[in-house]
Amino acid sequence: MPLAPGAAIIWLVYGLVTGTVAMGCWVIAHECGHHAFHPNRRVEALVGFVLHSLLLVPYFAWQRSHAVHHAHCNHLEGGETHVPPRAESKTGQLILAMNRRLGSVLSGSRALVIHLLLGWPLYLLFGVTGGSDYGAPTSHFWPGAPFRNGHRPLFPDSFRGSMLRSNLGVLAMLLLLGLAAIQWSPARVLCVYGLPYLVINAWLVGYTWLHHTDLDIPHFASGDWTWAKGALQTVDRPYGPVLNFLHHGIGATHVCHHINPCIPHYNAWRGTALLRQQFPQLVRYDSTPIHQALWRVASRCSVVRQVIPGEGFFYQA
Template identity: 30%
Template sequence: MTTLIPQPQQPTYGSFNPETRLKDILKTIPKECFQRDRLQAWSQVFINIFMVVVGYVGLAIAPWYLLPFVWIFTGTALTGFFVIAHDCGHRSFAKRRWVNDLVGHTLLLPLIYPFHSWRILHNHHHLHTNKIGEDNAWQPFQPEFYASLGSLGQWGYRLMRGEFWWMASTLHWGALHFNWTRFEGKQREQVRFSAMLVIVFAAIAFPLLFATTGFWGVIKFWFIPWLVYHFWMSTFTLVHHTAVDIPFYHPHEWNAARSQLSGTIHCNYPQWVEFLCHDISVHIPHHISTAIPSYKLWQAYRSLQQNWGDYLHPESNFSWSLMQEITSQCHIYDPDNCYQSCQEFRLGNRKSGQVKS
């Protein structure tokens, strides 16, 4: 039985009670949502491995005209590896830290993703969700910074926030996760270990793959599934916190409960994607508490709907029209309208220039 926290009368999305704290929300979520289940956790691992094996067998035997479908399936199954490692990074997979670290590192090896650097940077995102100057996940550029970029920098930003959003995760991966000098103390040693582990793995795995399957084999068995994985990584993380009416906040006005509860979006994906990716799209309860394992997210979400439904952003459904809306409008931070597009920014600058002249 859940405990209801007193709330303002007739609360509506966007009018958040500033007195609400995360602990108030946590008290309404059933305690069993925070309990790890060893059988469920390891079942996810073995089912996911089976799905990835099915994908690679399919790639080995499928005729050329079926390869696009098998690539999508295999890359999506590999995304499931990441989601389980995601639980490991939040220590919600197993009680023992070494088990979380072992499983997390192992599952991220095929993706060439350093576990500890991702874990540390991702936890920073949770601590500063939708906070200007701090959040490291799809934070929009502020107008002054965007204007200071050269034409090449602005062009690159427009691509990554626009029609090439699906490539943004590869840049995030390459630019942030192998430079252990950005970290300090124990974290630096952890990140160095993770980065060197995947580098050594790649130095062994890729020559073997090339020697046995040739250049086309590297593209067919690794590179294209890896791109599909990054498509989902880019898409999931973008949709989780981006909509035309979801603002980023400056530190002095930021509220953890508001940003985690009302600044996170539940998006419905096709059932086969939800299955292979372990319901990572059920994201609101995960932002209320990272201690909730992925297999308990639906139960926690139903509790949030019951107790805090008026504060939740309306659900969305994954579609190309949704992605077009986000990638055509949600570019630059606008304190009055949450976002403005790069085109609107240019037009505004031109009008300002005409007035000044």
């Protein structure tokens, strides 16, 4: 395709379609990270490492932080990814003041852009939306100072070798992209690789954002949190047959995934059906169309407050 302004629409369609399909590769690597892909751990690690390195994800570092997320889901201090600020905190006060100044439309639009376009690299580089127990910032690429100032390390000293292997995978991919830019031009690499990359990141953050965030989903402080409480505070949503096929049902079977992340995606449908049958009052499902749910979360879910002691902290617009 030509690198010309007249072909912009074609490139945008290419990026949207290619990135949407390639998100399925991200999900397969995610399955590898949970030991849900293959009984041979070496095969599993190789597949996950290659797929995530191709997508500029430090596989072993992500595997570690994602395990922390599953172990402390919806924990306000020990959680990892999409941990909300409390309304009374300095960060919470700043966000509330900014939202009042911008209004709901602008603040919601700002949240969408920051989350979907910048959220994933900001999380990998600086630990944005990570739990307070691990300090701020944290990094998936370097375990030492200035990324190690919390009550406990997100990446312990024993993990340095695995983090180095992750970094080498990402570095190898960056080298390949640099060589491709020399061969064909940086603009073509940005279009061929960069556009789908942005779409993959948007899908990833959109899924995880909607998994764990809504007005009726509680987050718990240390005194009230338990693993069972946290694991059940995620929600399945209707993504439709095409996206469920391409992305292996990651958005429609997420409650089952948090109950047992070792279940492969093709069995998660049966697991989800059984959970809904046996525990209908515990398994969350929201039928709100995805675009409406995404706007509700972006425009109304910014900080959390606790109204009743022991009942959890809820988002309040």
